[in-house]
Amino acid sequence: MKRLRQVLAGASVLAGVMAGGMAAAQEVAPRPDQLAYRALYKEMVETDTSITTGSCTLLADKIEKHLREAGYGDADITRFAVPEHPKEGGLVVILPGTSKTLKPILLLGHLDVVVAKREDWTRNPYEFIEEGGYFYGRGTSDMKAMDAIWVDMMMRFKKDGTKLKRTLKLALTCGEETSWAFNGAQWLTQNKRELIDAEFALNEGGGGRTDGAGGKVVVQNLHVGEKTPVNFRIEATNPGGHSSIPIPDNAIYELSDALVRIRAFDFPLMMTDTTRAFFAKAGAARDDAMGKAMVAIAGNPADKEAEKLLNTDRSYHSMLRTTCVATLLDGGHANNALPQRAGANINCRIFPGVPAEEVRKTLEKVIADPKMTVVRVDNRGPEASPPPLDPRIVKPAEKLVAKYYPGVPLVPVMSTGATDGVFLEAVGIPSYGPPGLYGNPDGNGAHGLNERSIVKAVYTGRDMLTELVKEYASR
Structure with a gap:
C-alpha cells in the first residue's frame, strides 16, 4: 500500500506539472521553515471552526499552546470569550517593541469559517489536502492561510529574538462569517480598546489575482475600504x-x-x-x-x-x-x-x-x-468607512511587490465582501489588506465548494508578508 500511495502521489504531482501555471506542483521542495508553517496551516484547517459544528475556542487553545512553546507567557497572551458563546472565543498576543513612542501595529485574523457540508464537497472539507498545486479544505483561502502566517510570524520573531521598533499585536477572533455570532473584533473595540490600540491594522481583503488561464499573476491589491x-x-x-x-x-x-x-x-x-x-x-x-x-x-x-x-x-x-x-x-x-x-x-x-x-x-x-x-433584519455594525491611502502604507508594499512579483502592479482595491476592519475603523484604527497572497478569478471556492489556495501563492505570500511586517515595524 505504501508503494501504491507513492506511485499515486507521483502521478498526482506529474499531472499538476503538466497542467502548467500556478496550478502546477512546486518545482522546488519546500524549505524546512515552510514545512513547519504547513503543519500549522494544516492543523488550523483541520480544526472545524464553523458556527454550527465547530469551535473557534478549540483552535485558539491550540494556537495558544504553540505561542507558549515559542516563548510567550501570561503577560503576553490574553484570552477572551463571553459565557453565552463559549465556543466563539479568541486571543490577543503581544510582542513588545523597542520604541516607547511609536504606536503598535495590529495583525487581525478571524478563525471562523463558513459552514461546509461533506456531502456537497468532492473532498472532506475539514481535511487538509495538497493536490495539483493547491491546498484544499474549508478555510484554506478564507482566511486560515493568513491566520497561519500571522501566528507563524509571531512565533518565529519570538524564537529568533527579533527586535522590532513597533510593538506587534495579533488578534485572532471569531464571528466574522455570521451576523448573529459573538463577534470578537467588535467586542475588543468595545471592551478592550487599549489591548488592540494601534496606528493601523493589517487584515484580510488584499492579495492578488491570476489571469485564470496560465496562472500568471496580473495584479496585486492593497485593500482600502469595503462595502x-x-x-x-x-x-x-x-x-x-x-x-x-x-x-x-x-x-x-x-x-x-x-x-x-x-x-x-x-x-x-x-x-x-x-x-x-x-x-x-x-x-x-x-x-x-x-x-x-x-x-x-x-x-x-x-x-x-x-x-x-x-x-x-x-x-x-x-x-x-x-x-x-x-x-x-x-x-x-x-x-x-x-x-x-x-x-x-x-x-x-x-x-x-x-x-x-x-x-x-x-x-x-x-x-x-x-x-x-x-x-x-440585522445590523452588523457601523457602515464601512474607507481608510486613507497613506503613502507610509503604500510605498513599502509597492517595493516588496516589485521584489516578489516583478512587473506586477500594486493597485488599491475596494473589497466587495466585508471584513472586521469596519469595527477597527469605527474606533480610529485604519485597516488595510496587504498584498502578497493571490488567487484565481473564480474566487478559489471561498464560501463555496472545494475551497482551495495556490501552494506557491501561500509560500511566496508568507515570505513577502513577513518582510512587509518587518518593514512597517522598523519605521
Whole structure:
C-alpha cells in the first residue's frame, strides 16, 4: 500500500506539472521553515471552526499552546470569550517593541469559517489536502492561510529574538462569517480598546489575482475600504386554504416572482477614487479586451460597452455597484395546505456612501408587489468607512511587490465582501489588506465548494508578508 500511495502521489504531482501555471506542483521542495508553517496551516484547517459544528475556542487553545512553546507567557497572551458563546472565543498576543513612542501595529485574523457540508464537497472539507498545486479544505483561502502566517510570524520573531521598533499585536477572533455570532473584533473595540490600540491594522481583503488561464499573476491589491453588508427579509403572506382548491394568489408564487425580478435587476454603476484607480491601473497592466474595458470605464463610467464586458467578470461586476442576492428560503406550513407565508433572505453588499434604507426602498420598487414586505433584519455594525491611502502604507508594499512579483502592479482595491476592519475603523484604527497572497478569478471556492489556495501563492505570500511586517515595524 505504501508503494501504491507513492506511485499515486507521483502521478498526482506529474499531472499538476503538466497542467502548467500556478496550478502546477512546486518545482522546488519546500524549505524546512515552510514545512513547519504547513503543519500549522494544516492543523488550523483541520480544526472545524464553523458556527454550527465547530469551535473557534478549540483552535485558539491550540494556537495558544504553540505561542507558549515559542516563548510567550501570561503577560503576553490574553484570552477572551463571553459565557453565552463559549465556543466563539479568541486571543490577543503581544510582542513588545523597542520604541516607547511609536504606536503598535495590529495583525487581525478571524478563525471562523463558513459552514461546509461533506456531502456537497468532492473532498472532506475539514481535511487538509495538497493536490495539483493547491491546498484544499474549508478555510484554506478564507482566511486560515493568513491566520497561519500571522501566528507563524509571531512565533518565529519570538524564537529568533527579533527586535522590532513597533510593538506587534495579533488578534485572532471569531464571528466574522455570521451576523448573529459573538463577534470578537467588535467586542475588543468595545471592551478592550487599549489591548488592540494601534496606528493601523493589517487584515484580510488584499492579495492578488491570476489571469485564470496560465496562472500568471496580473495584479496585486492593497485593500482600502469595503462595502457594507446588510440583510433584508422579503415576505409574502396569504390567507391560505385547502390545497385541493388552489388559486393564483399564492405566497410561494408571489415570492418566486419577486426573486426573479431581483435576479434580473442590476443596481446602477458607481465609482470611488479607489475603484477608479483600480480599474485604470490594473487595466493598463493587461493586454486584452478586459484590460481595455477597465481603462475605459475608469475614464468614462457611462461607457456601456465597457460595462457590458466588465459585468461578465463576477468580481468586477460587484466592484461597480451595490449587489443584492437571495441566500435563504422558507415557505408553507403543510403538504396539503396553501402557503400562508413565504420569505427569503436578501443579502446586500452596499456601495460606500449609499444608505441602507435607500437600498431597501429600491428592492420594494423592483419587487413591485405592495402585498410583500421588505424589512432589514440585522445590523452588523457601523457602515464601512474607507481608510486613507497613506503613502507610509503604500510605498513599502509597492517595493516588496516589485521584489516578489516583478512587473506586477500594486493597485488599491475596494473589497466587495466585508471584513472586521469596519469595527477597527469605527474606533480610529485604519485597516488595510496587504498584498502578497493571490488567487484565481473564480474566487478559489471561498464560501463555496472545494475551497482551495495556490501552494506557491501561500509560500511566496508568507515570505513577502513577513518582510512587509518587518518593514512597517522598523519605521
